Amino acid sequence: MSRSAKVFNTKLTRLLGIRTPVVLPPMAGAAGGKLAGQVSSAGGFGFLSAGYGASPTDLKQELSLARSVFQTPGSTHSTEVDFPVGVGYLGWQLETPKSTLVELLPVALEQNVQAVWLAFGEDLAQWIRLIRDHDRHIGKDKKTLIFIQISTVKEALIAAHEWKVDCIVAQGVESGGHGAGYALPLQNLLPLILAALPADSPPVLAAGGLANGGHLASVLTLGAAGAVYGTRFLLAHESLYSDLQRNALVSADSDLSVRSMAWDYARETLGWPAGIDGRGLRNGTVKDFEKGLDLEALKIKFQEGVKNQDIDRLIVWAGTGVGQMNQTQPAKEIVEELHKEAVEHLEAATKLYS
Ligand SMILES: Cc1cc2nc3c(=O)[nH]c(=O)nc-3n(C[C@H](O)[C@H](O)[C@H](O)COP(=O)(O)O)c2cc1C
Numbered sequence: 108m109s110r111s112a113k114v115f116n117t118k119l120t121r122l123l124g125i126r127t128p129v130v131l132p133p134m135a136g137a138a139g140g141k142l143a144g145q146v147s148s149a150g151g152f153g154f155l156s157a158g159y160g161a162s163p164t165d166l167k168q169e170l171s172l173a174r175s176v177f178q179t180p181g182s183t184h185s186t187e188v189d190f191p192v193g194v195g196y197l198g199w200q201l202e203t204p205k206s207t208l209v210e211l212l213p214v215a216l217e218q219n220v221q222a223v224w225l226a227f228g229e230d231l232a233q234w235i236r237l238i239r240d241h242d243r244h245i246g247k248d249k250k251t252l253i254f255i256q257i258s259t260v261k262e263a264l265i266a267a268h269e270w271k272v273d274c275i276v277a278q279g280v281e282s283g284g285h286g287a288g289y290a291l292p293l294q295n296l297l298p299l300i301l302a303a304l305p306a307d308s309p310p311v312l313a314a315g316g317l318a319n320g321g322h323l324a325s326v327l328t329l330g331a332a333g334a335v336y337g338t339r340f341l342l343a344h345e346s347l348y349s350d351l352q353r354n355a356l357v358s359a360d361s362d363l364s365v366r367s368m369a370w371d372y373a374r375e376t377l378g379w380p381a382g383i384d385g386r387g388l389r390n391g392t393v394k395d396f397e398k399g400l401d402l403e404a405l406k407i408k409f410q411e412g413v414k415n416q417d418i419d420r421l422i423v424w425a426g427t428g429v430g431q432m433n434q435t436q437p438a439k440e441i442v443e444e445l446h447k448e449a450v451e452h453l454e455a456a457t458k459l460y461s
Contacts, residue, residue, distance in 0.1 A: 110443055110446075110447075111443070111446050111447045111450050113446075113450045114126045115127060115128050115327075115446075115449075117310065117327065117332040117333060118309070118310035118332040119152075119274065119310040119312065119332035119333035120332075120333070122252065122273065122274065122309075122310055122332075123152050123188075123191070123221065123222070123252070124188060124191075125147075125150055125151060125152050125191075126150040126446070127149070127150040127151045127442055127443075127445065127446040128151075128323070128327070128332060128333030128334065129146070129151035129152070129323065129333065129334060129336060129442055129445050129446070130146075130151060130152050130153075130154070130276075130312060130333055130334070130335045130336070131143060131146040131151065131152070131153040131154055131335075131336065131337075131340050131438075132154055132195065132224065132256075132276070132314065132335050132336075132337050133154035133155060133156035133157070133193070133194065133195020133196075133224050134156055134284060134337055134340075134341070134346075134424075135156045135158050135159050135197065135284075136156070136158065136159070136347060137156070137340075137341055137346050137347050137348050137424075138153070138154060138155050138156050138195075138340070138346065138347070139155055139156075139169045139172065139345075139346075139347050140155050140168070140169035140170055140171065140172030140173035140174075140176075140192075141172045141173070141176070141345045142155070142340065142343055142345040142346050142347070142438055143155035143173050143192045143193070144172065144173035144174070144175070144176030144177065144192060145176055145343070145345050145437070145438035145439055146340070146438050146442055147173075147176075147177075147191045147192050148176050148177060148439070149438065149439040149442035149443060150442055150443075150446065151442045151445075152191070152192075152193065152221075152222070153173070153192050153193070153438075154192065154193040154194060154195045154222070154224050154254075155169050155170070155173060155192060155193075155194055155195070156194075156195050157194055157195065157196050157197075157208070157211045157215070159197075159200070159376065160208070161208075161211060163210050163211060163214050166194070166211050166214045166215070167214060167218075170192075170194075170214070170215070170218050170220070173190075173192045174190060174218075177190075177191070188221050189219045189221075190218060190219050190220050190221060191221050192220055192221065192222075193220055193221060193222035193223060193224055193252075193254065194211075194215035194220050194222075194223055194224070195223070195224035195225070195226070195254075196208075196211065196212065196223065196224070196225055196226075196234070197226065197227050197228070198225055198226060198227050198228015198229070198230070198231050198234065198380075199227050199228055199229065199378050199379055199380055200378070201228065201234060202228055202229060202230060203378060212234065212237060212238070213241070216238065216241045216242075216251060219247075220251065221251070221252060222251065222252035222253070222254055222273070222274075223238055223251055223252070223253055223254070224254040224255075224256065224276075225253065225254070225255055225256070226255070226256035226257075226276075226278075227256075227285060227379060227380055227383055228380070229380055231255065231270070232269070232270055235253055235270050235272065238251050238253060250273075252273040252274065253270075253272045253273050253274070254272065254273065254274040254275075254276055254312075255270065255272045255274070255275055255276065256276040256278050256314070257275060257276070257277065257278065258277070258278045258279070258280075258286060258287035258289075258290035258291075258296070259287070259289075259290070259291075259296075260296075260299050260300055260303050263275050263277065263300040263303065263304065263311070264303060264304070266309075267304055267308050267309060272309060273309055273310075274309050274310050274311075274312060274332075275300070275304075275308075275309055275310070275311045275312070276311075276312045276314050276335055277293070277296050277297050277300050277311055277312065277313055277314065277331075278290060278296075278314045278315055278335075279291065279292050279293030279294075279296050279297070279313075279314065279315030279316065280292055280293075280315065280366075281293055281315035281316025281386075281426050281427040281428070282314055282315035282316065282337065282386060282426050283337050283338040283341075283364070283386050283387070283424045283425045283426030283428075283429070284337055284385060284386065284387075284424040284426075285379060285383055285384070285385045286315070286383065286384075286385075286386065287382050287383055288366050288382055288383070288384045289382050290315075292315075293313055293314070293315045293316060293317075293326070294329075297311070297313050297326065297329050297330070297331055298329055298330070301329070301330040301331075310332030310333065311330070311331055311332060312331055312332060312333045312334060312335050313326035313329070313331040313333075313334050313335065314334070314335035314337070315335075315426060315427075316426045316427040316428040317334050317335070317336055317339070317426075317428055318336075318338075318339055318428030318429075318431035318432055319339075319428075319431060319444075319445065319448055320444065320445045320446065320447060320448020320449035320450075320451070320452060321448060321449070321452045322334065322428070323445055323448070323449035323452075324448075324449040324452035324453045324456070325452075327449070327453070328453075328456070334445075336441075336445070337424075337426060338356065338424070338425050338426040338428060338429055338432065339428065339432055339441060339445075340438060340441065341353065341356060341424070341425070342356055342357065342432055342434070342435045342436065342441075343435070343436060343437065343438035343441055344435060344436065344437050344438070345437070345438050346438075348423075349416075351416060351418055351421070352418075352421065352423045353435050355388055355418050355423045356388070356423060356425055356429055356432060357432070357433055357434065357435065359388050359423075359425060359429050359430065360429075360430045361427050361428070361429055361430030361431070362430070363388045363389050363425070363429070363430075364386055364387070364388065364389075364425045364426060364427045364429050364430075365386065365387070365388075365389045365393060366384050366385065366386045367384060367385065367386075367387070367389075367393045367396065367397075368384045368385070368396070369392050369393040369395075369396030369397070369405070370385055370387060370392060370393075370422045371384070371385060372396065372402055372405060372406070373392050373396070373405050373406055373408075373409035373420075374406075374409060374422070375406065385422075385424060386424065386425065386426060386427075387422055387423050387424040387425050388423040388424075388425050388429070390418070390419045390420065390421075390423070391408070391412075391417075391419040391420055392405065392408070392409055392412070392419075392420055392422070395408065408420060
């Protein structure tokens, strides 16, 4: 893939010092240090996930994998930034009483990551305060950038005006993985958020169902400062998904992408805030849940499925864009392809009027 000579200039690229307004979200169980490092090194920006139940040692290990990417030649990220990756946390996990996951926040901050991503919590403001206090305490000259993922206009207004975050991620109902079942489609959500915010608001990113560079061009023309690609990066060679899961994504049509609570019941991850469910590939777990199979039986079938690596039982999170993705690739190639395709679409669009 030849590298495009054009460099994007958006609120996001200026905020992060990157050339391609493409962001890898912190996907639990899928986005580790290697993937995040490769996306940032290719000119986008990568978040790794603090994950479910990771220990500080696990997180340190993922961070060192990310750091090692920048110690190899060929990285194109701004050299002004010490550690150009981010770490994402699930608010509800940090908020679980007596949770030791809170210890994972200082791990990232002490390593001087460029950004932190927060989502799905009842009280995200407390984590924002903790991050800002940490920066003040150590007298950091460049603050840790705070990204917040939201799915309504009301939440966007709170994030911008009350929490004064650095970047807002607007997550539409098309999104793979967890999200608000009540969210609007991205085409409606994004313009409503942009219209509600003042011109000098933080950058707003578009997330949900995006598959290719044409999608990046389209959300940029709607006014987004960049695009988040989750499912597309599950197909990267460096994602933590197994070959079995990646093959299921490659062969899936978009109508297989459904929202359901089935998987959270089956694997017992039920602490999400009200209204949050997951979008993935419809399989036996979903079909049994819809038929009203007893939850104990659903769990047992799921556990057996995990043991036998049965793809009809395993979870394969996927957004509605999955039908437009048909190959696995190195992450670097995905970033370059998205960049090149977006430039081509934007240039072609200038010929649509005279
Ligand atoms: C496997 C997977 C895991 C995810 N995990 C998280 C997570 O831990 N935290 C979070 O804020 N968003 C998570 N998301 C949602 C992403 O932030 C993003 O909104 C979504 O992937 C965008 O939709 P797309 O997958 O259609 O590109 C996850 C998505 C996927 C596919």
